[in-house]
Amino acid sequence: MVSFSRRRLAQMLGASLLPIGGVIAVVRSTGYELPLVRRGRLVVLSASEFSVLDAVARRMCAAPAELVAPSVDDVDVVGFIDRFVATMNETIRTDLFRFLSVLEQLCPLLIGSVTRFSKLDPQSQDSVLAKLEAHDDGLLRGAFSGLKALIFMGYYRDPLTWPLLRYDGPTIARAAGGP
Amino acid sequence: MAVDAVVVGTGAGGSIALRELARAGLNVVALEEGDYLTSADFTQREDEMIPRLFQDQGGRTTDDLAIRILQGRGVGGSTVHNTNLCKRVPDEILDLWSTKYRVSGVTPAEMRPHFERIESDLSVSLIPTEARNRNNDILRLGVEALGWRGGQLKHNRVGCRGSGFCELGCVYNAKQNALKIVLPQAEEAGAKICALVRATKIVHDGCEVKGLVAEATDDEGRVTATLTFRTRVVVLAASAIGSAALAQKSFVPDPSHLLGKGLRIHPGAVVAGWFVDDVVGDKGIPQSYECTEHLSFEEGSDKRAWITTAFAHPIGTACVLPGFGAAHMRAMREYRKYAVLTAMLHDESSGEVYVGRDGRPKMRYEMNAADRKGLAKGLHACAEILFAAGAREVVIPGIPPVRLRSAKELSSVDYSFVRPAGLPLTAVHPMGTMRMGDDRRTSVVTSEGEHHHLRGLFVADGSLFPTSLGGPPQIGIYSFSHHIAPHAVARARRV
Numbered sequence: 134m135v136s137f138s139r140r141r142l143a144q145m146l147g148a149s150l151l152p153i154g155g156v157i158a159v160v161r162s163t164g165y166e167l168p169l170v171r172r173g174r175l176v177v178l179s180a181s182e183f184s185v186l187d188a189v190a191r192r193m194c195a196a197p198a199e200l201v202a203p204s205v206d207d208v209d210v211v212g213f214i215d216r217f218v219a220t221m222n223e224t225i226r227t228d229l230f231r232f233l234s235v236l237e238q239l240c241p242l243l244i245g246s247v248t249r250f251s252k253l254d255p256q257s258q259d260s261v262l263a264k265l266e267a268h269d270d271g272l273l274r275g276a277f278s279g280l281k282a283l284i285f286m287g288y289y290r291d292p293l294t295w296p297l298l299r300y301d302g303p304t305i306a307r308a309a310g311g312p
Numbered sequence: 313m314a315v316d317a318v319v320v321g322t323g324a325g326g327s328i329a330l331r332e333l334a335r336a337g338l339n340v341v342a343l344e345e346g347d348y349l350t351s352a353d354f355t356q357r358e359d360e361m362i363p364r365l366f367q368d369q370g371g372r373t374t375d376d377l378a379i380r381i382l383q384g385r386g387v388g389g390s391t392v393h394n395t396n397l398c399k400r401v402p403d404e405i406l407d408l409w410s411t412k413y414r415v416s417g418v419t420p421a422e423m424r425p426h427f428e429r430i431e432s433d434l435s436v437s438l439i440p441t442e443a444r445n446r447n448n449d450i451l452r453l454g455v456e457a458l459g460w461r462g463g464q465l466k467h468n469r470v471g472c473r474g475s476g477f478c479e480l481g482c483v484y485n486a487k488q489n490a491l492k493i494v495l496p497q498a499e500e501a502g503a504k505i506c507a508l509v510r511a512t513k514i515v516h517d518g519c520e521v522k523g524l525v526a527e528a529t530d531d532e533g534r535v536t537a538t539l540t541f542r543t544r545v546v547v548l549a550a551s552a553i554g555s556a557a558l559a560q561k562s563f564v565p566d567p568s569h570l571l572g573k574g575l576r577i578h579p580g581a582v583v584a585g586w587f588v589d590d591v592v593g594d595k596g597i598p599q600s601y602e603c604t605e606h607l608s609f610e611e612g613s614d615k616r617a618w619i620t621t622a623f624a625h626p627i628g629t630a631c632v633l634p635g636f637g638a639a640h641m642r643a644m645r646e647y648r649k650y651a652v653l654t655a656m657l658h659d660e661s662s663g664e665v666y667v668g669r670d671g672r673p674k675m676r677y678e679m680n681a682a683d684r685k686g687l688a689k690g691l692h693a694c695a696e697i698l699f700a701a702g703a704r705e706v707v708i709p710g711i712p713p714v715r716l717r718s719a720k721e722l723s724s725v726d727y728s729f730v731r732p733a734g735l736p737l738t739a740v741h742p743m744g745t746m747r748m749g750d751d752r753r754t755s756v757v758t759s760e761g762e763h764h765h766l767r768g769l770f771v772a773d774g775s776l777f778p779t780s781l782g783g784p785p786q787i788g789i790y791s792f793s794h795h796i797a798p799h800a801v802a803r804a805r806r807v
Contacts, residue, residue: 197638200645213359220532222368224670262636267711274711274733275377278631282371285630289644290359298647300594300626303356304475305483 171212176219178211182230185237186211186284188251192258193281194288203293210287217283229283232276240265315339316804317545318524320511320558323389324786325773325793326549327490327498328430332797333547334501338804341504341541342495343526345550346386348507350491354481358627361480365393367553374663374675378732379579381675382740383551387507388491390551390740390786395478395599396467396487397620397784398436400427401791404609405781412611413778414750416759417795426791434468434488434790443474445596447621450585450651452601454697460605465620467597474596477625494790509539514546514562514769521546521768544768545804548746549793552576552775556665556745557673565765570756574747575663575677576780577739580656581687581730582622582632583694585703590648593623606693607658607782616683617690618782619697622654632736634713643707653697655690658782659683665745675742678732688727695722710735741785746775761796762803770800 165180175183190210196202205211218226237250243264246253250261265277288294295302316338319330326342333340347364354361363369367383374381384390403420410419430436441464444452455462468488475484485492495505508529515523524546528537548555556572564571599620608615624632626647633643663677679687695706699719708714710729716722729735748771749755752764761776763769772793774785781788 193636194641195637196641200641202641217359217363217369220363220369221371222533222672224668224672225368225371259637266635271376271378271732271734275373278733278736279371279373279377281636282627282631286359286627289626289630290357295626297641298626298644300647303477304473305356 175215177226178215178218181237182233183211183215184251185233186214188258189236189262189280190284190287192255192262193284195255200297202297203291205288208288208291208293210284213287213290214283217286229279232280236265236280243268313539314542315341316543317547317800318343318511318541318543319547319549319772320524321389321548321550321554321773322387322490322495322505323384323549323551323773324391324490324789326389326547327391327494328790328793329547329549329770329772329797329800330503330505331494331498331501332794333801333804334498334503336801336805338801339502341506342498343509343511344387344505344507345510345529346507347531348387348505349392349481351481351483351485354477354483356475356477356480356483358480358625362627365481374677376676376678376732379577379677379737379739381553381577381742382738383553383742387495387505388489391487391489392481392491393479394740394784394786396469396489397599398431398434398466398468398787399783401781401788402609402783405779408609408611409778413747414754415748415778416750418759423791423795426794427787430787430790430794434493435470436466436468436787439465439467439597439600443472443597444600445474445476445593446591447593447623447651448597448599448601450587450591450701451603451619451621451653451697454699454701455601455603455605457700458605458696460603460697462601462603462605465600465602467600469597472597476595476598476623478598480625511550511558512561514558514564516562516564516766516769518565519765519767520544521766545770545800546768547770547772547800548775549771549773551773552742552745553665553673553675555771555773555775557667559746559769560665560667561671564763564769566756567765568753568756570747570754572665572745573662574744574778575665575675576659576661576741576743576777577663577677578656578659578741578743578780579679579687579737579739580622580654581691581735581737582652582654582709583691583698584633584650584652584707584709585695585698585701586646586705586707587649587651587703591651592648593621593650593652594625598623603693603697606655606690609658609782611660611779614682614686614689616658616660616686616782617655617693618658619653619655619690619694621652623652632709634707634709634711651698651701651703653694655687655694657683657687657690659780679730684730688730691727691730692722692725695719708735741774741781743774743777743780743785746771747778748776749778760799761792762799768803770796770803772796772800
């Protein structure tokens, strides 16, 4: 019975629910508070979008125990994404925000939880992300992939992360001109 | 504003059309929706250059999000970010177009002067073997160990410093491309280039072109002015995506219902091999060697994969490596030890370009079963090459990822992950949405590139190609534009 329900829920999380992500966001967008340092400083992200991205970034960029690596705060992953998303085409930006709503409100159902993604413990968050990456629905896998690209762009763009990879970076020094 | 001709797009196709029209003494203007960036603007940083040099800030995908389409934006188009590979359209493909697709004037003998002219303009030469980096040498070693067909590639660079940042624009201005060579020649002949101007509508009466409407924008895409050009000749060179979408938005006659159809994109996927010694694939000329053992130009063949190297900088690598979190970071730590190959599919699947409700182009594309099988064989071959060259581990980043310790394990790989969004797929060569040919029932434009039903509308980009090429298309696009341009000149002079 449980497995049937979960399969059904997984199917429901497919493409057909992506468009209503925006509606869900409106219904369940209370209870989010920005860290003091972010208040009044975000370009386009709402408090709920910030919270989801922050939670996803912390899991995606989690370092192995044996390694000291820059944190997502050290390289300001979500701050970068906020500025980057502000320059995006409006249609793509809207799709991204809808997907964040689906991830926050519905994707925890993939592991049988009704808790918002951003409030889950790290292990459960990893389980949700792993389910999403391997989901039967191609659109959800594709959306996960897009989100992963955004977060890793925010992380590995920063020279602080380059020594981890022994990456030398640009051969020329020029002032940054990007977002 | 009244002009003799307007060229939409400034990449390989647009630049040549613009130059030839200007050299014929015509009053011609080119419109480019992206910015005018030069070597002084490039920073060798992925986060800064990808959003500026690629459509949709590098995030363009097919509508099912399954395939990322990296397509150039800005003066010079995709020639600014490509890896400068120079291959002519294969004779077998030209013969196929001449016979089966009834395209006149494009036999190998007829196209040879165009290829020669373009190769001379762009200083095309064989990449010196001493410029081959270790990633490419691993490909060569593997190919030779297996006794497969392969060879050194040609490029259009002069004065290359081997920095390895080709895909982010060359800060050393070594690329002999549309931006550096052809567009300045066009300007010298009197052509005007308008950057940050987006063509929005071809004006016509159903029989002939009357003009073109465009929007000038600021660098964030906000419209600052509307421009109207009175002209009898419009040359579309905005790629197989942009050109078809503009024609659709302009309600160009389409009795054959082929406008926007026949989209080919050469989808490709990577395979990584871990080596004991550093590979340092991000340094040097990114692609200098190819394997053609699994590539046939015969229609219906199961040999569809063109194999070359595909090393990326950190962000690109992070996106392709499977998973996330601690395991992903451990894999990223091995960045210097990976050699990366790609199998690019000579695709026969047919997608389409259409205009979304927001007025932007969208792409519908799904690989058919034969192409999925062809790509799987290509990935398999990449893994074989890597093991033959000494890789200790090979990773195919499917979902789930495949990790192999020896070539023997290859026989047990289940390639069912080769499905939409089942592995990271990238495409950089959109083609075929306004195909050429003599028969107006089976093509959109004539063999001279002029629309079958709308006099004065020409196409001079990859949209023309009736099939995919199975290799990098830039020389083909430059050369077909060179083939089309005299006909556009003649039309402009007649009206």
